[in-house]
Amino acid sequence: MKTILVLGAGTGGVTAAREISKNSGNEEDIQLVKILVFEKEEKNVFSPSLPWLMVGKRKPEEVYEKTSHLDSSGLEVIQGEIEHIDPNDISITVNGKKYKGDYMIVSLGVDQQPLHHLDKYGYNFFTLDGATHFNKKLKNHTAGKIAILVSSLPFKSPAAPYEAAMLIEEYVRKNDLKPTTEVAVYTPEKGPMEFAGKELSEELRTLLEHKGIKYYPGHQITEATESGLTFSNGKTYEYDLLAYTPKHQSPDVIRNSSLAGESGWIDVDKDNLQTIFPNVYAIGDNTNITTENGITLPKIGVFARQQAIVVAHNIGRKMGNQVPDESFKGEGKYFIEYGEGLASTAEVHFYDSPQPEAKMKTPEQWGHWSKWWEEKYWFFKNF
Ligand SMILES: Cc1cc2nc3c(=O)[nH]c(=O)nc-3n(C[C@H](O)[C@H](O)[C@H](O)COP(=O)(O)OP(=O)(O)OC[C@H]3O[C@@H](n4cnc5c(N)ncnc54)[C@H](O)[C@@H]3O)c2cc1C
Structure with missing residues (x-):
């Protein structure tokens, strides 16, 4: 049985782990793939809701779920701080114990x-x-x-x-x-x-x-x-x-490993998110991606989620001895809260060349409800 190490149970890590579980049949409780998810925090916070929390539109307990609740449908969550990453060996150390995998997805976000x-x-x-x-x-x-x-x-x-x-x-x-x-x-x-x-x-x-x-x-x-x-x-x-x-800044455990590029973040192929190490992928905020137009991709959850889906699909193809055929498109919609129950929608296409001017819609109810729905869907789908 193949083992997949998912480093970090934030936006990218949870999405990737859930997607692999769904695609592999693990969700039906037939363990075909071992998916190990590593996370140091006990709470999974939905960060886009934090501005609502600041002004009392949410209570703290409404914007997070317990990480341990992920531990179902073919996933195993291991709580603890990842102390060491060895991408050559596809292994990590947590609480002094070594875990080895066939594939690794690194989604450790940023250190604040x-x-x-x-x-x-x-x-x-x-x-x-x-x-x-x-x-x-x-x-x-x-x-x-x-x-x-x-x-x-x-x-x-x-x-x-x-x-x-x-x-x-x-x-x-x-x-x-x-x-x-x-x-x-x-x-x-x-x-x-x-x-x-x-x-x-x-x-x-x-x-x-x-x-x-x-x-x-x-x-x-x-x-x-x-x-x-x-x-x-x-x-x-x-x-x-x-x-x-x-x-x-890039998390210490990344900066102290051979995964870190010159910037301290992880350099990946902008289309398939593979690092320079075979079968080791990095997604989300801990990556450094510069487009053909010379723009460094912003660190947003929309991209972490899309990249997770691409990587999960391609690992599935590799495990089935098929050629990986999905690629990240560098585009997405982003909702900007305005207040009064309104939000602007910004649509970006970073991989198009020449890059089109991003447009932002006048604040409207639809944008606000889309953001509201993303929050509800995140918890409903994943916990
Ligand atoms: C206030 C706010 C509002 C936002 N609004 C939006 C929005 O509207 N739309 C949008 O697209 N994005 C938004 N974002 C950004 C979005 O939340 C991030 O881009 C996204 O969470 C990145 O996902 P990730 O998986 O890369 O990192 P994260 O979600 O940060 O996950 C990284 C995980 O790795 C864990 N970790 C780190 N180091 C270790 C270690 N050594 N051992 C074990 N675990 C470790 C962390 O605890 C964390 O759970 C917002 C962020 C903030 C702060």
């Missing part, structure tokens, strides 16, 4: 680090705890400046700080705090989601302006204090409540 002691002064809303505590503070907020800070580049989900800002603006307005409260976004980016094209970036910026959100692009933080943020241009801005994105 607070810069400039931001964890002392604000809330990392890219985590369940950070978004929960931000919401507690927001409920007691009466007046002052609310800052949303992008602390460094690159960061996953490039729309998330803007969604957070637009949802916070809605909260502030609906709670009659608008006259006394300012919402501002500080970021080192030149514009929001600029990799998707000038047109989309301008449209998103216009949405922020309509809501009266102050926008400070080109602002790289150099120092934080209890009440102020200082940037590389020498300017300091005061704040009363702070939500920030952490520094993103």
Whole structure:
């Protein structure tokens, strides 16, 4: 029986493991393939819901499921920290024990680090705890400046700080705090989601302006204090409540292995997601993919899920002695919450050459319900 090691039970890992289980017949409780999923966290958080949690549109317990609940339908979940990866041998070490496979899928996401002691002064809303505590503070907020800070580049989900800002603006307005409260976004980016094209970036910026959100692009933080943020241009801005994105880096266990490319992330074939090691694949946020148009692919769940499906299919073909025939297309739809039960849909096609300008739709109910459905479907399908 073949063994498949799935590293990480986040978006990419869960999707890949479920897909292989479905395709191999394991879901029918006939164990034809051994699928081992390795994960260090006890909770599987659906991150796109974190901005809703920040403003009280979700409770913490509504945005996660227990990792142990994945342990069904032909999957075995092994909880613990992966300490070592040997891609040559297709093996890993967890809790001092070695596991060897025939295929390996690496989907370990990003490692989050607070810069400039931001964890002392604000809330990392890219985590369940950070978004929960931000919401507690927001409920007691009466007046002052609310800052949303992008602390460094690159960061996953490039729309998330803007969604957070637009949802916070809605909260502030609906709670009659608008006259006394300012919402501002500080970021080192030149514009929001600029990799998707000038047109989309301008449209998103216009949405922020309509809501009266102050926008400070080109602002790289150099120092934080209890009440102020200082940037590389020498300017300091005061704040009363702070939500920030952490520094993103490739997980240590990847950087300490031969999987890491020059950037520290894993270089993969952009079409089939194979690494330089036979039968070892990497998907999702821990990969580094540059398109023919010279764009580095953003770290988004839409891509992690699609890549997982491609890899699962191709491993299935290989196990059946067939030629792998699926490839990742580098395209997808991304929903950006606006507040008021509306969301914009952004459609991107990164592999087309020349790359077409990405378009963003005016915020509408359909976009919001699509995002709502993705959340419900994630838990329904996988747990
Ligand atoms: C606030 C926010 C909003 C977002 N909104 C959207 C959105 O609307 N649309 C969208 O497409 N994307 C969105 N994203 C991005 C999306 O969540 C990620 O791109 C996606 O989760 C990446 O999947 P992944 O499998 O690569 O990594 P992850 O889902 O992060 O999974 C990695 C897993 O590996 C585990 N792991 C890491 N190291 C180890 C180790 N040493 N041992 C064991 N386990 C380990 C981690 O605990 C984790 O569970 C959002 C993200 C955030 C933070």
